[in-house]
């Protein structure tokens with residue numbers, strides 16, 4: 122894109138020395154967080170600690186006895202320092218398993234509810 126941009130109504134404009142209007146002057150780049158360049162956050166994952174069985178996190182939700190193993194996985198997640206990044210990863214990838222103290226089916230239900238809420242908000246915004 123070239124040339125000046127037009128700020129939206131809520132964003133005060135500033136002008137560069139070259140005379141261009143910067144609509145997004147208030148926006149900041151995200152800090153160089155773990156999500157920017159890969160999966161370094163996994164190095165801090167509580168599920169990688171000694172004594173934690175990775176199998177707890179990939180238990181088939183419908184398997185006999187799954188509830189006990191999933192509960193163990195969720196307990197680990199609740200103390201995990203990278204839980205937010207993990208949730209973002211799970212939301213983006215749709216991978217099966219317990220991520221951020223949420224099973225796959227729980228995640229699917231949450232995302233469906235969010236989409237429905239967003240759709241309802243959009244409908245309300247356009248006055249439908």
Ligand code: SF4
Pocket residue numbers: 166167168169178197198199201202203204207208219220221222
């Ligand atoms: S939130 Fe749970 S699944 Fe995600 S990295 Fe932490 S311990 Fe592992």
